[in-house]
Amino acid sequence: MNALITGANGFLGAWLAKALVARKDTVACLLRPTSDISALAGLPYTRLDGDVTDSASLERAVAGRDVVFHLAGIRRAATRDEFMRVNAEGTRNVCEAMLKAGGKARLVLCGSLAASGPSSAGRPHVEEDPFHPAEWYGESKGEAERIALSYKDRLPVTVVRPPRILGPGDHENLTFFKLVKKGIRLEIGGGPRPLTLVDVEDVVDLMLVLADRPEALGEAFFVAGPQHLTMDELQDIGARELGVKTRTVHLPPWVLKGLASAADVVTQATGRKLPLNRKLARQLLAPAWTCSGAKAERLLGFRPRRDVVDSIRRSARWYQEQGWL
Template structure:
């Protein structure tokens, strides 16, 4: 029987991945920090084991019998590069070290981000065949995490999945965009010409992860892996709405008239610096840097050719389902 270890299992994507793994007949074990809320995982029947990857390696006992490792744990936002590295790089390196020490190491599906790939030029759609060029501290930390896991590609099968903007039922981050539109009909945009986005519905992302575990290509050996092409999948829909258009789509799903309120790029940069200085949390200069690039449009034909993946619905319908969930949960 397949037995999966999931890191980051208490998060938005991780919990839904655990549900899917269980329904597919996997036994599921999850690493959790002492401060994590494990209630939902326990109700699902997931075995939880204490492990903070930023400071320790999983033990041989925790990895005993594991056939697949889904590595989702990571820090998604911080203005501090070293703090990002402590989780996204050191945590990944600790996992890699533990897996590489096993006599029969499991297959690893490492969940990264398109931030590791970096943005493209205007009117350009990038793919996984292009060399990564991250522009943000977050993107650099995610790329360094990929390098840490790629270092053991000669010991076991390693595949990397780089999702775009993940949305869907269970996503609380998306509320930061939806709430102002629902309440006052305003969508703040950094700049007047916002970049095309790569987005992926959470259920489709989980499907891609499951397919990668079953039939995905693996990275070349550690000495030849250059983190592009074979063994790397960009999880993104073929539709690329701009950030402005994304707000319009949310407004349409809410049946709410939406007004885009552009902020001059230099003003946006100042706002990011001020927010960072006062410790606002998710808004800081690194996020403004990502928002002001020409394009985040990606498309990966390998999703279909290698994995046989097809999206479950249009992005419009998927976004409507997300808004319906927000309303059902009385968040809007």
């Protein structure tokens, strides 16, 4: 296929680009001029300078494509308006550009479990559940999905909703591995809090299925296996892989909230992004972040193939080999 990836220099985007190149597909990447492209090093791709907030650059980028994988977005911003401008309205810009290009290319949008919000401890989210995001990022991802699917009578559109993703190159879970490397195991009061975790290559595999199968059109799919872990278990597996003995630090919820608020004050005053913030604290204190992959298995015959325990081990080894720990 002739594919365009927005957000190709990110963690998931780079793994998707590698998979497309391995299949000998034609790959173009929409990148901002200031983007760090080290994750794409050595890959044969066409670089297109642009931004999802720049309609003119999008119109040039989507022309002649078979599939547009829309992954670009922001995970951190100071205001709700900024999340909406990039994540939601950026998706509208992509859809409008694709319509102007003829409306024949398929759009595969990367949504997020964050749009659904926390689940209950005993019931994973299913795709039919209404959105109940816990913060602005999740709200903007939910709006992006609503916008994309509003075009389904004019564009071939489908959506993947990953939960927390693991794998070499991931920054989102790095903080927990850094703590473990220092011999610290955080235990937050009020647990356990189950999580759905998924390997980055399983997310890529489902995105490639969504790019091809007619049954995927007009639909959204979680990508999830049957196994749920807790943050405590993630830390324990990481510690064993790194050969580290940890001491447990018990952290009451009110202490975590206070530390997160203080960290946000420091970030606002200095511009330095700290590992802890109020968004992360709310995520950690939620009763559960779980979702079901039953719909993808039922409609597409897709199940994640990678054991998340092995994904944690693989991440830990990679962090250590790269000197990130």
